[in-house]
Amino acid sequence: MLSVIRTILRKEFIQLLRDKRMILPLFIAPVIQLILFGFAVNTDIKNITLAVVDEDRTADSRAYINAFVRSGYFEIKAEPEAERDVDPLLARGAVQAAIVVPAEFGRKIAGREAAEALVLLDGTDSNTATIIQNYVEMVSSRFSETLIVRALGRSPGGFVSVEPRIWYNPELKTALWMVPGVICMILLVATLVLTAMAITREREMGTIEQLIVSPIKSYELILGKTLPFAIIGFCDVILVMTFGRIIFDVPIRGSVPFLLAMSLVFILTTLGVGLFISTISRTQSQAMMSAFSFIMPAIMLSGIFTSIDNMPMPVQYLTYLNPLRHFGKIVREVLLKGNGPAELWPDMFYLLAFGVATFVLASLRFHKRLE
Amino acid sequence: MSEPNIVVRDLTKKFGSFTAVDRISFEVPKGEIFGFLGPNGAGKSTTIRMLCGILQPTSGEARVGGFSVATESEEIKKIIGYMSQKFTLYNDLTVEENIDFHGGIRRLPSAVLAERKRWVLKMAGLVGRERTLARDLSGGWKQRLALGCAILHRPRIIFLDEPTASVDPASRRDFWDLIYELAGEGTTTFVTSHYMDEVERCHRLAIIYAGAIIALGSPRELKIRFAGAESASLEQVFVAAIRGARTA
């Protein structure tokens, strides 16, 4: 039996790598995706482009404007003369925000009153706008404090400061959230798509008939056809973890063997789904469309890129059915929190149940189709 | 004898270091059915592809209908019909849709297309099955439809690559009757096969082995030359020729 499986394995690898260009999507693409997700998807908002209109031109107004620059978040891109000059800047997207300091700013401060400044935000990107809003209020608040200190002539003491202590990801790097997600995603896509297509291609080309009339047993065929992609998927996991470590300093705080073992369980699911898709597809095109129809929702509803906590409750319950959700949680918590079976056993249970059920059912269906 | 329609001289095709077709030469006059016999991998399909202008020769020259395969392939494509080894047809299109497509590709005016479509349907025995998907046709019908699509535009020269593979003997016979009919109308036919009994019906044939032509002539001539008697079977001819080529 082993030699038969080995024979099929060898054939699969030969076929897969016959076109040397397959190296690109198989091994290079994961690293590219890692880099993209780690760098590009950056939610730290910096370099906020600002337009300032200073209608007051006093020391106070200048100090206020300066406070924004000194905060490190803002960059002054334009200093128009009047408020109406701001409109086209915002419209074109040349600046993300604009501050208009009115003429009575300095007077009000001197008179110990609440002075107002008009802040216009480009709300098109609501997420960024929310964050900018936070920053604006923070800068204004701090500036108000300095005004109070000045007005009272001395520090009143009794400042309450808020000290953040960030766990698991002290530098708040986006990469640490993304990389575990990338690992999951790559594993899913590679194992699922390749398996589904490999088997369907044989059906499309007609070569599967050869296999049917040969004395190969179903399980030998199944193993032979799924193992290569499990191996490739595995290599990809190690590849991404390693590069994640090197490029982004993604920690590996938990047990690596545990993580790899869980990857294997997850692969069971994806191979099962791939196998199933091959039984319902006549052409590679169908296989690909089916695979894609599974992959997109799986990724979007897995919590690996967008947080599940903010989804409506019914949708949250739905995600429990998604093996990627459980695997994503496991990968992330093993890497970042150093969690293990003690904390993750519910997800392990789900994953194992899904994996076994999917693979067995798919294999049975495959076996029946073959007869 | 009318002017040869296909002229091949020292035609060669190399794929890297592998020589698929090795300096073959022959001529096919107008109206002749010329057979290309040989084991798999001998170079039959490669030759046909070069003659159709879809594969560039490495060296040598060939002229089809007077046009050079190396430099005037566009002209050749206009005047030939080609039935490739496996799939002329689109499996997820119906009989009629396949015919319409090939007619459209050949830019047949609608009246002509309509008439030819009627002819093909009758010839292939598919009248009443226009809406059947090509996928659902069995071997014999498929091949006849494929032939029909290939000759929709009444080409002067047709190339058929293993046209009767996986078709039952009765259908094969009918198919060849059809070829004879076309030949009678002046169509030059170049056909490859590995069925001895079919190739017997060609006017002349060439045996190709390991990329080279090891025998060329009418079936009768070859039987005398290789097997000693007119009553010999082509099978014997084939075996003898190959043995001879191996020892050479």
Add this chain to the structure above:
Amino acid sequence: MIRRIGPLARKEAIHIRRDPRSLFLAIGLPIFMIVLFGYAITLDIKHVAIGVVDQDRTALSREFAAKLAASAYFDLKLTLDSPAGVEKLLDEGRVKAVVVFPSGFARDVAGRRDTSIQVLLDGSNNNTALIAMGYISRLFQKLATDLLAEQAAREGAAGSAAAGGGAVAPGSLPSVEPRIRVWYNPDLNSTDFIIPGLVAVVMMVMAGILTSLAIAREWETGTMEQLISSPVRAHEIVFGKLLPYFVLGLAQLALVVGTGTLLFGVPLRGNLFSLLVASSVFLLCGLGIGLFLSIVARTQQLAFMLAILLTLLPAFLLSGFMTPISSMPRIIQAFTYLIPARYFIIMVRGIFLKGFGFGDIWRELLLLAAFAAIVLTGCVRRLKLRLD
């Protein structure tokens, strides 16, 4: 020369029609994405689970904690007396942040000694952590400033009482209040932000993926060999394949725009015609990329995987769809100039939310038109009608 495009396009259309899965994907996926992004996925961070460790247990600490609980941004899950067990809470993910009031907090504030509140954050999702931190900071900063004002008021009153009435109004302190106005999307509705971008993503992905199989499939099954034995030309094949997918893409556009505006109330402030033109040009870019991959890859498998890599990923990550380009590292920012989706997102968001017309989008339009022309020319050139 153009007349063969007709039968080629018709054949392709039949293929699409007879392949229910492609159709299902072409229609189903956009609907799924819209519903998903419209209802399920939101970038607004609310109801963050937090815990409070109140080692002070005074009225002041409880007041601070109550303000936290009352905020819509937070869900106060537990209040503890001591920091023991906090680690487990965070590890298990029961809370995403823990606010720790030190003992002696109220005393320090009353005695005008500097004191600090510790906030332990689960940094795994840095976006949530950042925003949560922002909320907490803002909340406490306001409370602290109010405290200061009260104190100063009391002092001022005491001082003026001592000095026999002062010239300055007691209890008033200078401050700066920013009056924030949000343009184009005053409710900071993330749906209005996401759905126009979704038009770009859906079209690019579908266009790229569906066409990536179109030509590779014919090579693999052998029908291309048959086709090239006829006088058909490369540009006829390219445009014949393009046409039905183009029509499909426009149908998807109508679907996404229709659902977005009717179901989710995304405002369409610009005019429909400019949207149509912009989308058509963008569609051509996507289709061109897909076809090019199909031609170059020759096998369906390679074409498909390359299509995912080169259309899906850039559209999602590098176009400004969910995360702003300005936050990306400079190198990657430079790279985004090569991505058609980047320009289209600017156009489509502008048309929807800013009321853009041709006068505003002509630069991007020209760029995309040039891109499409280059890619399609590449397709025609690269499509060899020979077998080797």
